[in-house]
Amino acid sequence: MDFGLTEEQEMLKTSARDFLEKECPRAHIRAMMENELGYSSDLWKKMADLGWLGLVFPEEYGGAGMRFRDLTILCEEMGRVLLPSPFMSTVLLGGMALLTAGTEEQKKEFLPRIASGDAIFTLAVLEEDGDFWPEGIQLKAVSRGDEYVINGTKSFVWDAKAADYILCAARTKRTANPEEGITLFIVDAKEWGVYASPLKNMDLLRKQFEVTFTNVPVPNKNIVGELHQGWPVLQQVALKAAAALCAEMVGGGEKVLEITVSYAKERIAFGVPIGSFQVIKHKCADMFGALEYARSLMEWAALSVDEDASNAAVAVSMAKAYCGDAYKKVCDEGIQIHGGIGFTWDHDMHLYFKRARSADTAFGDGNYHRELIAQSLG
Amino acid sequence: MDFSYSPKEEAFRKEIKDWLAENMKELPRWWFDPNVLGPDLDSPEMHQFNLWWHKKLYNAGFVGINWPKEYGGRGATLLEQVVFSEELAKHRAPGPTNGLGIGWCGPTIMSYGTEEQKKRFLPKILTAEEIWCQGFSEPEAGSDLANIKTRAVDQGDHYIVNGQKVWTSGGHYSDWAVLMVRTDPNAPKHRGITYLLLDMHAPGVTVRPLRQMTGHSEFNEVFLDNVKISKSLQVGETNRGWYIAMGTLEFERSGIGATVMRENVVKDLIKLAREMKRNGEPLSKDPVIRQKIAQFYIDVNVLKYTGFRALTGQLRGERPGPETLVGNLFGVELNQRLQDFAMHLQGPYSRLVRGSKYAIEHGDWQYRFLRSRGNTIETGTSEIKRNLIAERGLGLPRSGR
Numbered sequence: 001m002d003f004g005l006t007e008e009q010e011m012l013k014t015s016a017r018d019f020l021e022k023e024c025p026r027a028h029i030r031a032m033m034e035n036e037l038g039y040s041s042d043l044w045k046k047m048a049d050l051g052w053l054g055l056v057f058p059e060e061y062g063g064a065g066m067r068f069r070d071l072t073i074l075c076e077e078m079g080r081v082l083l084p085s086p087f088m089s090t091v092l093l094g095g096m097a098l099l100t101a102g103t104e105e106q107k108k109e110f111l112p113r114i115a116s117g118d119a120i121f122t123l124a125v126l127e128e129d130g131d132f133w134p135e136g137i138q139l140k141a142v143s144r145g146d147e148y149v150i151n152g153t154k155s156f157v158w159d160a161k162a163a164d165y166i167l168c169a170a171r172t173k174r175t176a177n178p179e180e181g182i183t184l185f186i187v188d189a190k191e192w193g194v195y196a197s198p199l200k201n202m203d204l205l206r207k208q209f210e211v212t213f214t215n216v217p218v219p220n221k222n223i224v225g226e227l228h229q230g231w232p233v234l235q236q237v238a239l240k241a242a243a244a245l246c247a248e249m250v251g252g253g254e255k256v257l258e259i260t261v262s263y264a265k266e267r268i269a270f271g272v273p274i275g276s277f278q279v280i281k282h283k284c285a286d287m288f289g290a291l292e293y294a295r296s297l298m299e300w301a302a303l304s305v306d307e308d309a310s311n312a313a314v315a316v317s318m319a320k321a322y323c324g325d326a327y328k329k330v331c332d333e334g335i336q337i338h339g340g341i342g343f344t345w346d347h348d349m350h351l352y353f354k355r356a357r358s359a360d361t362a363f364g365d366g367n368y369h370r371e372l373i374a375q376s377l378g
Numbered sequence: 379m380d381f382s383y384s385p386k387e388e389a390f391r392k393e394i395k396d397w398l399a400e401n402m403k404e405l406p407r408w409w410f411d412p413n414v415l416g417p418d419l420d421s422p423e424m425h426q427f428n429l430w431w432h433k434k435l436y437n438a439g440f441v442g443i444n445w446p447k448e449y450g451g452r453g454a455t456l457l458e459q460v461v462f463s464e465e466l467a468k469h470r471a472p473g474p475t476n477g478l479g480i481g482w483c484g485p486t487i488m489s490y491g492t493e494e495q496k497k498r499f500l501p502k503i504l505t506a507e508e509i510w511c512q513g514f515s516e517p518e519a520g521s522d523l524a525n526i527k528t529r530a531v532d533q534g535d536h537y538i539v540n541g542q543k544v545w546t547s548g549g550h551y552s553d554w555a556v557l558m559v560r561t562d563p564n565a566p567k568h569r570g571i572t573y574l575l576l577d578m579h580a581p582g583v584t585v586r587p588l589r590q591m592t593g594h595s596e597f598n599e600v601f602l603d604n605v606k607i608s609k610s611l612q613v614g615e616t617n618r619g620w621y622i623a624m625g626t627l628e629f630e631r632s633g634i635g636a637t638v639m640r641e642n643v644v645k646d647l648i649k650l651a652r653e654m655k656r657n658g659e660p661l662s663k664d665p666v667i668r669q670k671i672a673q674f675y676i677d678v679n680v681l682k683y684t685g686f687r688a689l690t691g692q693l694r695g696e697r698p699g700p701e702t703l704v705g706n707l708f709g710v711e712l713n714q715r716l717q718d719f720a721m722h723l724q725g726p727y728s729r730l731v732r733g734s735k736y737a738i739e740h741g742d743w744q745y746r747f748l749r750s751r752g753n754t755i756e757t758g759t760s761e762i763k764r765n766l767i768a769e770r771g772l773g774l775p776r777s778g779r
Contacts, residue, residue: 002694003683003686004690040414134409183766186515247698261772261773262477264774268696273775274774275768275774276775276776278761281765281769282761284772285764285771285772288700288704288768288771292684292700292701292705293680293684293704293708296686318679322676369672370668370670370672370673371665371669373675374669377648
């Protein structure tokens with residue numbers, strides 16, 4: 001019985017923290033807020049050199065052969081500094097989908113390029129209604145000999161401008177069961193007919209786009225998984241992405257708590273540090289508690305996914321619902337304890353606050369996951 | 379990370395399971411069936427029932443599992459203690475009695491007591507031949523515990539003690555108490571306190587039960603009027619009693635047993651939600667109720683995995699950190715929310731208590747609901763716990779309250 005990090009994992013955590021503190025200072029974040037692509041290719045290359053982009057890919061595909069739990073340690077650290085990068089899109093969405101369901105040729109072609117930093121991926125699933133349900137996937141792909149032709153619009157697509165490839169979920173067949181007839185395609189983002197237009201976003205550090213596909217041809221060999229059977233693959237991808245987001249949220253929340261506690265120790269009001277007031281102490285204690293509880297579920301969920309446990313889906317639903325609520329609460333209180341300064345654009349608190357909202361609503365919010373849990377309880 | 383137990387622990391688990399399967403057959407019907415009325419909680423019958431079951435557990439070697447053998451314990455590991463609590467709760471079996479003695483007074487004597495005290499007291503704590511209670515709180519020393527006024531005057535080989543204790547759980551049937559007394563009124567308040575063992579049957583000790591909002595009497599006022607306490611009953615050095623009281627002890631920190639009990643409550647709530655109807659539909663179909671039950675299910679898992687993290691720390695030999703406190707805080711507040719929700723599910727039936735033939739499960743839910751209001755007060759109020767988390771865990775400045 002041991003529910004903690006191994007020595008190697010502790011080392012990974014420490015080295016990631018040191019690297020990101022150095023490479024992703026405040027000035028970098030501020031610059032990226034204004035940048036349309038939303039990432040620095042220099043930093044991306046350095047991350048590739050550290051082996052982060054292929055961390056969980058097998059060595060034969062240019063990866064480091066490490067475990068999913070290790071990957072979530074990186075996500076936690078990225079969440080702490082709000083690292084602006086297409087990491088989640090490329091590794092968790094694109095890479096994981098290929099690793100889960102890709103053909104041998106696809107894995108050989110794309111995974112080494114992801115690992116080396118030469119291919120950026122994203123996933124296009126959501127459409128107009130914005131929800132992660134099979135019914136929401138309406139964009140059509142029609143068979144034309146040895147290729148499919150895609151027409152339609154995807155929304156809420158992360159990092160589409162930076163992406164070299166877009167994994168697109170399309171409807172290839174209509175049946176009574178909406179889960180049937182969804183197919184995943186690897187679309188070359190440079191293809192004529194693919195157009196990404198930026199969405200004006202609250203969270204400026206994770207860019208989102210509307211992507212229109214106009215008569216975009218995709219060769220049959222670019223189908224990921226079985227024809228018409230893309231939904232279970234998407235669920236697998238969503239599961240891992242949600243678990244990774246939990247890690248990101250816990251990392252971000254812990255940073256907010258640190259910033260807030262240190263402010264409460266320094267800020268003087270009525271002649272004493274505000275952190276000596278019980279009302280502030282109790283808020284901080286509750287923030288700490290919420291993050292400890294979130295961490296417990298996040299670590300359990302990450303481990304369940306890592307071990308492909310039979311209860312992984314329920315574990316991730318619990319963690320996702322809890323971490324989202326906890327991160328929001330911690331940011332709410334963080335701003336409140338800072339007072340006016342926490343409400344300014346110059347202070348970083350609002351960046352975390354906005355990330356909490358954008359992460360909470362990605363891959364199912366609390367209500368969505370609680371309903372899934374209720375269904376699992378029968 | 380490793381969630382598994384060793385073969386040794388699993389063998390022990392099997393032993394417990396087999397024993398429970400055999401011996402739980404002897405439990406009275408009211409224990410299993412909420413629709414059969416059992417004895418009231420503070421009745422002598424209930425006390426006798428607890429002692430009877432305790433004796434069975436003790437004879438089977440399930441009391442004091444991680445206590446050393448020389449004091450009557452099993453000499454087993456912390457994890458085996460965890461496995462036992464877990465199985466007991468999973469089977470919904472009654473636990474041992476004398477909880478304060480086994481969990482608190484005994485370990486204190488073990489850590490700080492003299493050889494003579496250990497030999498004299500420890501075995502009878504485990505057998506529950508002597509029941510223990512705790513004389514810490516006073517009318518003017520609750521959250522501000524170091525403010526105790528009960529005075530012990532040094533008379534050479536003994537003290538003469540005068541004062542009053544309050545909220546003494548189980549005091550009315552206890553044989554011994556751990557007692558904090560003031561031995562130096564001129565020292566700073568934490569440094570003038572001594573830790574004594576009090577014979578509850580000694581001349582000058584008067585116990586007066588207090589009635590709680592549940593209608594029951596579990597705790598008491600204890601009046602000490604010129605009570606003579608021999609110095610052989612002092613634990614640790616004079617004026618160091620505060621640190622002894624606070625220094626306790628190697629508890630099983632994970633609270634896994636309590637977690638499984640909460641899990642049982644969630645299962646019972648789901649059953650209740652299926653049985654209770656509104657406008658012809660079971661409440662379990664109501665989307666708002668479903669959200670709340672799912673959240674409770676999440677919450678018990680929060681408790682469980684926070685417990686595993688605390689346990690990991692303890693097994694790795696780390697000092698108890700604030701994660702132990704937040705786990706405890708979450709547990710007691712969760713219980714209040716669970717019990718409150720049970721009332722919500724019962725609608726107008728929530729108003730009926732033990733004694734009404736229409737009360738659901740003889741009003742057990744109502745008792746637990748009312749009792750749960752004490753959860754955030756006993757063993758330190760939630761406010762005090764939050765102060766400790768903020769000050770010790772986050773390093774915020776200590777201050778006037």
